[in-house]
Every structure is written in C-alpha cells, then in structure tokens.
Amino acid sequence: MNRLLASILMPRRSGAIFQRYGVASVSVAIAAAAGLMLRRYDLPHPFTSFTFAAIAVTFWYAGTGPGLLAIALSWSVLSYLFTPLKVGDLPWDSYLIIYGVFGFLVSWFSSARIRAETLLVEARDALEIRVTERTAELTTANQELQSTKDELSQLTQKLAQENLYLEDEIRSDANFKDIVGKSPELRRVLKLVETVAPTDSTALIYGETGTGKELIARAIHNLSSRRSRTFVRLNCAAIPAGLLESELFGHEKGAFTGASAQRIGRLELANNGTLFLDEIGDLPPELQPKLLRVLQEREFERLGSTRTILTNVRLIAATNRDLNAMVQEGKFRSDLFFRLNVFPVDLPSLRERREDIPLLVRHFAEHFSRRMNKNIETISPATMDALCRYPWPGNIRELQNVIERAVILSRGRALVVPLAELKGRTAAVRLFNEETPAKPTRRRPVKSILRDVDREQIIQVLKETDGRVGGPDGAASRLGLKRTTFITRMKALGIDPNAVSGDVQEANDTSDLSDTLGELSIPVGANSSE
Numbered sequence: 001m002n003r004l005l006a007s008i009l010m011p012r013r014s015g016a017i018f019q020r021y022g023v024a025s026v027s028v029a030i031a032a033a034a035g036l037m038l039r040r041y042d043l044p045h046p047f048t049s050f051t052f053a054a055i056a057v058t059f060w061y062a063g064t065g066p067g068l069l070a071i072a073l074s075w076s077v078l079s080y081l082f083t084p085l086k087v088g089d090l091p092w093d094s095y096l097i098i099y100g101v102f103g104f105l106v107s108w109f110s111s112a113r114i115r116a117e118t119l120l121v122e123a124r125d126a127l128e129i130r131v132t133e134r135t136a137e138l139t140t141a142n143q144e145l146q147s148t149k150d151e152l153s154q155l156t157q158k159l160a161q162e163n164l165y166l167e168d169e170i171r172s173d174a175n176f177k178d179i180v181g182k183s184p185e186l187r188r189v190l191k192l193v194e195t196v197a198p199t200d201s202t203a204l205i206y207g208e209t210g211t212g213k214e215l216i217a218r219a220i221h222n223l224s225s226r227r228s229r230t231f232v233r234l235n236c237a238a239i240p241a242g243l244l245e246s247e248l249f250g251h252e253k254g255a256f257t258g259a260s261a262q263r264i265g266r267l268e269l270a271n272n273g274t275l276f277l278d279e280i281g282d283l284p285p286e287l288q289p290k291l292l293r294v295l296q297e298r299e300f301e302r303l304g305s306t307r308t309i310l311t312n313v314r315l316i317a318a319t320n321r322d323l324n325a326m327v328q329e330g331k332f333r334s335d336l337f338f339r340l341n342v343f344p345v346d347l348p349s350l351r352e353r354r355e356d357i358p359l360l361v362r363h364f365a366e367h368f369s370r371r372m373n374k375n376i377e378t379i380s381p382a383t384m385d386a387l388c389r390y391p392w393p394g395n396i397r398e399l400q401n402v403i404e405r406a407v408i409l410s411r412g413r414a415l416v417v418p419l420a421e422l423k424g425r426t427a428a429v430r431l432f433n434e435e436t437p438a439k440p441t442r443r444r445p446v447k448s449i450l451r452d453v454d455r456e457q458i459i460q461v462l463k464e465t466d467g468r469v470g471g472p473d474g475a476a477s478r479l480g481l482k483r484t485t486f487i488t489r490m491k492a493l494g495i496d497p498n499a500v501s502g503d504v505q506e507a508n509d510t511s512d513l514s515d516t517l518g519e520l521s522i523p524v525g526a527n528s529s530e
Contacts, residue, residue: 027054181356197223207347210397229273255304
C-alpha cells in the first residue's frame with residue numbers, strides 16, 4: 001500500500017519522449033471531453049478548472065516540456081470550443097499567462113520535491129552504506145573480542161590450575177629444601193646433577209624407595225635455565241591407569257563420562273618447565289607410545305580433541321625398578337627406554353652412605369623439634385652408633401619417620417630413640433630377605449611352621465617382660481599359660497630365658513645412655529666432624 005501511494009504522489013521524469021508528451025495530450029483531451037459532456041446535458045462545465053488539473057498533472061509527472069504543451073493545448077481548446085467566464089475585464093490572452101504562472105509554480109514545486117527526494121535517497125544510501133560498514137566492523141570486533149575472551153578464559157583456567165598446583169607444592173610434605181650429606185657417593189651424584197642440569201636432556205634417576213629421587217629431580221630443575229618456570233610432578237603408580245592419560249595429557253569437555261569441564265594436563269602445565277614422572281616403570285603399556293611421541297615430536301593431543309598442542313617440556317623420570325630387565329621381559333618399550341635413559345643417575349641407598357646418617361639425624365631432629373616446640377639438644381653416642389649400624393631398608397624416608405617418632409617420645413633435652421624396635425625391624429628384614437629355594441624337594445610340615453611361630457612368640461614376650469616368666473606381669477601370664485607349662489614349652493623349643501633377658505638388658509642399657517651419660521652426649525647442631 002505504501003509503495004502504491006508513493007508511486008502516485010512522487011513525480012516521474014523517466015520514460016520515453018512519446019509517453020511523456022502523450023500525458024499532456026491525454027490529460028487535456030480528458031478535460032475537454034468532460035467539459036463537452038457536461039455542456040451537452042446543460043450542466044455546469046468548469047473547463048478552466050479541468051485544464052488547471054491537466055496542466056498540474058502533466059508538469060508533475062511528465063516534466064516541463066510536456067507541461068508547456070499542456071498549457072498550449074488547454075489555451076487552444078479554451079479559445080475555440082468554450083466561452084469561459086471572464087475574470088473581470090481580462091482579455092483572452094491573459095488566460096495563457098495564468099496557465100503559464102500556474103505551470104511555473106507547479107514545476108518549481110515538483111523540482112524542489114524531486115531535489116529533496118534525491119537528497120533524501122542519497123542520504124539514505126550513504127547511511128545504509130555506513131551502517132553496513134559499521135555493522136561489519138562491529139561484527140569483526142565482536143569476533144575478535146570473543147576469540148580474545150576464549151583465549152583469556154583458557155589462560156585464566158591454566159593460571160588457576162598452575163596456582164593450585166603451586167599451592168599444593170608449597171603444602172607438600174618435603175621436609176627439607178637442600179640435600180643433606182657429604183659422603184663420596186652423594187658427591188658423585190651431585191656432580192652428575194651439575195653436569196646434566198644446564199642441558200635440556202632427559203634424565204633417568206634410579207634408586208631404591210626413599211632415597212630422595214624427587215630431591216635430585218628438583219636439584220636438576222633448580223640448576224637449569226628453566227628454574228623460573230613450573231616444576232610439575234606426577235607419580236605414575238599413584239593414579240589409576242584409566243585416569244593417568246587424562247592427568248598427563250588433559251581432556252576436553254565431554255571426552256568421556258564425567259568430563260564436565262575442560263582439564264589441562266600436566267604436560268601442558270609444565271610447558272617451558274620441567275615434568276618429573278616418578279615410578280615411570282608403572283606407566284601402562286598403552287601410554288608408553290604416546291609419551292614417546294611427546295619426547296620425539298614435542299606434540300600431543302588432549303583426550304577428545306583433534307587439535308595438536310606443541311610443548312617445550314623437559315622430562316625427568318625416576319624408578320626403583322630395573323627397566324632394562326623389563327625391556328627384556330617385554331613389559332617396557334625399548335625405544336621409550338632408550339629415550340629416557342639418555343643420562344642415567346644412580347642414587348646410593350642410605351646403607352651405602354652411612355657417614356651421612358649423623359648429618360641426617362641432626363637435620364631431622366632439629367626440624368621436628370622446631371615443629372613440635374621441643375628443645376632437643378643432644379643425641380647419645382650409643383644411639384648414634386646404633387642408628388649408623390642399622391641397615392635402613394626404607395632409606396631416608398624410614399630414618400625420617402624414626403626420628404619423628406623419637407622426637408615425639410623424647411621428654412627431656414636428649415633424643416630418645418626406641419632401639420629395641422630397630423632390632424625387631426632388623427630381624428624382620430633379615431627374615432624377609434632370606435633366599436627361598438627355587439624348587440623345594442619337599443613341602444615344609446605344618447607342625448614345623450607352627451613350632452617356629454610359637455618360638456618367635458615366646459621370645460618376643462620374654463623380651464617384653466625382661467626375661468621374667470612368673471608373676472602377674474610375667475611371660476606365662478601374658479600368654480595365658482601356667483608357669484610350669486610355659487617352662488616345659490620353652491625347654492621343648494630350646495629357649496634360654498637368661499640369654500633372652502641378657503639381650504633385652506643390653507638394649508635397655510643402650511637406649512638409656514642419653515640419661516646416664518649426659519657429659520658424653522653429642523649436641524644436635526654439631527658438625528659431622530665432632
């Protein structure tokens with residue numbers, strides 16, 4: 001409807017010449033025909049008004065030339081066919097002037113309207129072009145902003161996970177920052193650390209449980225050019241095999257059941273830093289080729305994603321297993337082993353560096369005494385000698401736990417170590433480490449097994465009661481046996497209560513040296529040479 005009204009009201013100046021001049025002829029002819037028809041029926045026939053309308057229509061739609069033709073035609077028809085009503089005493093030619101003035105006004109108004117419409121159209125077109133350009137600019141800016149927002153969100157998430165990981169590192173149970181010891185074996189290891197640290201080569205740390213493999217890995221990181229970046233650790237044996245891949249490489253949202261959000265893996269967290277994989281021998285076989293690709297190509301993909309992520313990470317691995325033997329057995333990939341074993345570092349056990357035990361004992365004693373608000377100043381020579389002679393199958397971690405318990409039990413200024421427990425541990429370790437025949441020729445009788453168990457139980461109770469058999473607190477009473485029955489069983493098992501009580505007495509005398517030989521005690525903060 002609006003388009004129809006616009007087509008009627010707006011002037012049209014386009015079209016062929018015959019169409020434009022035809023408008024003048026037709027409009028004047030229609031006006032003349034209407035006047036003649038009205039005059040035939042003796043009705044009022046205002047031909048002058050009809051001609052004004054024809055002239056206005058012609059000027060409006062056809063332009064100036066056809067409008068002048070309409071004026072000429074209207075005047076001719078008015079002069080020869082009609083007797084118009086004169087306006088005053090005006091001559092006939094005055095109507096021609098009136099038609100001309102009227103046509104000029106209509107033409108001027110039409111031209112002004114056309115110019116205004118042209119300006120409006122040009123302004124509208126310029127505005128549409130500007131709006132289109134601005135819309136495109138805003139769309140591009142919005143896309144860039146969304147991309148920047150997504151990138152910022154990923155960086156924020158990564159930073160938050162790094163902060164959580166660093167906070168976890170700060171709260172970790174590492175009880176000392178530096179490596180304690182002066183033995184030649186330890187110096188040899190530290191020399192290797194100084195050699196490999198400035199490079200970006202992969203290091204493989206061998207050592208028994210509790211020898212401080214993570215401390216050596218941290219030392220390599222702290223002496224390298226990556227020390228200002230993140231040190232990320234991952235224990236391959238502490239995480240189930242189904243979750244280890246997600247923990248190491250990360251995953252996208254919806255990658256598997258329960259993956260409600262995107263997770264950044266340890267490899268991505270350690271980018272430009274160091275990744276320490278402890279217990280690398282427990283890495284599942286299905287993950288070994290993926291780790292090999294990271295070492296070779298420096299790239300990986302998250303679970304549920306096809307986008308390849310480049311990484312610049314230094315890998316340090318540790319194990320207490322014989323990887324070479326695992327390769328021979330087919331439990332570990334040989335190519336991955338060769339990639340990891342670029343620079344092997346063998347950590348000595350604590351029994352191989354006994355001269356470091358006094359330094360470690362003093363270090364742990366000072367540390368736990370400060371934590372528990374105690375004042376431990378001395379350690380008896382007998383206690384220190386017993387600690388140095390103990391084989392320490394659990395290495396430094398076992399020593400640390402023993403000293404922590406000793407600080408808890410100590411009431412005075414001297415460190416009281418339960419040496420009797422160490423002797424029991426020694427016997428248990430010796431029993432555990434006894435070699436068993438590969439193919440026994442005969443099964444051991446059940447009676448023999450029960451006899452050994454009974455013997456060990458009686459010996460243990462005699463040690464606890466200082467060799468006392470009778471009485472309310474005697475060994476027989478503790479086992480719920482009569483004194484005569486207990487003595488008969490001891491004779492049958494070949495147990496000498498006097499020998500057992502002598503061993504117990506010697507252990508008690510050793511543990512009480514810190515109270516009776518105060519002048520011979522060693523200060524906790526003394527150097528190893530004292």
